[in-house]
Amino acid sequence: MRKKILKFYLSNTDVIKHDSLYETIANSAKHYGLAGATVYKGIMGYGQSSRLHSNKFWELNEKVPVIVEIIDEEDKLQNFLNNILPWIEKLPKGCLVTMQDIDIVLQKKGGSK
Secondary structure (H helix, E strand, C coil): CEEEEEEEEEECCCEECCEEHHHHHHHHHHHCCCCCEEEEECCEECCCCCCCEECCCCCCCCCCEEEEEEEECHHHHHHHHHHHHHHHHCCCCCCEEEEEEEECCCCCCCCCC
16 A cells, blocks of 8 residues: 655754644644654754754753654645645744655554453
């Protein structure tokens, strides 16, 4: 089954209207009825700023990379992206957004108890 994966590469300190950007993206994906979203917290990374950020126990202000992944049909992801991109473009700091083809090998739906 062919789908697309939409990825947002952010910082855990990026915010929109006092809410973390990664939470806003994940909550918005749910609101738009997308299949699911996963947020990954990195332990180290850098972007175009070339400042290396890591998760060290002595740092009081932890600034680490975050990736939000969403997998769904291309038209659904594109509609979502068209609505959320204006928010992201207004951010004062950098981020990266990518979309790629993926092949789903298995998608097993679990039952709820």
